Amino acid sequence: MAKQTGPYGFRGKIGDVVGRQINGQLVVGKPGGFTKETWKNNANNPDYAPRKEASEFASSSSMAKEVYRICDLDLSTSHRDPKAYKRLVAHFQKFRILDRSNPKGKKRPSIGAFHHLTGFAFNTQSSLFDLIMPPHLFTGTELSYEFPGFQFLSQLPTQANTIEFIGYAVEIDFKNLTCINRISTYLTKSFTELSEHFNFTINSHSKNTLYIVAIRFYDNVSDYLYPLSDRFFSPMRIVAFKE
Incomplete structure (x- = not known):
């Protein structure tokens, strides 16, 4: 100079x-x-590291929010416990730190984080969430989920007589960290229709698909179905992720 x-x-x-x-x-x-831009991105700037961390954390919280909002609005209160969102954020944070494909400052949740989401219970307060863990089978773009009917009978709420199985399949857009193209599948059965084993098939996408299963109970009075909103009987769980 x-x-x-x-x-x-x-x-x-x-x-x-x-x-x-x-x-x-x-x-x-x-x-x-020395310029304003170079100082802003200088590692010696005390604001630089926190800003990078905040940006990376935002990717985890954004992805957690997308997964948290997959279910129908009328299931929001009954099928999710108050800490479900925070547990999702913590999960994506853990796997964001393990990201090796992106440089520091741009790390984000990857496919591995979704594989390890299998079994995540949105409502740990439900006494029935362990029922949504039987074996399942992929057939093309469908997920066939098998429920042991007789096993249900000993644990169903006495005030209900009808059960509804709800399946969600969403495609994960990893570039924009969003859930897109949600497909919802519903199956309703009276307790008398529960056989020893029955399948619940969820239509889905061809790739990067996250599957969620929820169970809702109804009291059938004079051909009208009244849903039970008790969180104790409202399980919802992530059952699979398919690339």
């Missing part, structure tokens, strides 16, 4: 040199050096 001499000084870039005014003195030097 050198002082500018002569009657006409300049500020700005001309060719391969840059003119600046520092402490009232016009100087000339090469492009680069």
Whole structure:
């Protein structure tokens, strides 16, 4: 860097040199050096590391919010416990830290985080959430989920006589960290229709699909179905992820 001499000084870039005014003195030097942008992204800036962490955390919380909102609105209160969202954020944070495919400052939840979401219970207060863990089978783009009917009978709420199985299949857009193209599948059965084993088939997408199963109970009175909103009998769980 050198002082500018002569009657006409300049500020700005001309060719391969840059003119600046520092402490009232016009100087000339090469492009680069100290600027607002370089300081903003300088590792020595005390605000730099927290800002990077905040950006990475935002990717985890954003993805958690997308998964948290997959279910129907009328299931929001009954099928999710108050800490479900925080548990999802903690899960994505753990796997965001393990991300090796993106540089520091741009780490984000990856496919591995979704594989390890299998078994996640949105409502740990439900005494029945362990029922949504039987074996399941993929057939093309469908997930066939098998329920042991007789096993249900000993644990069903006495005030209900009808059961509804709800399946959600959403495609995960990893580029934008969103859940897209939700497909919902519903199956309603009276308790008398529960056989020893029966299948619940969820239609789905061809790739990067997350599957959720929820169970809702009804009291059938004069051909009208009244849903039980008791969180104790309202299980919902992530059952699979398929790339």
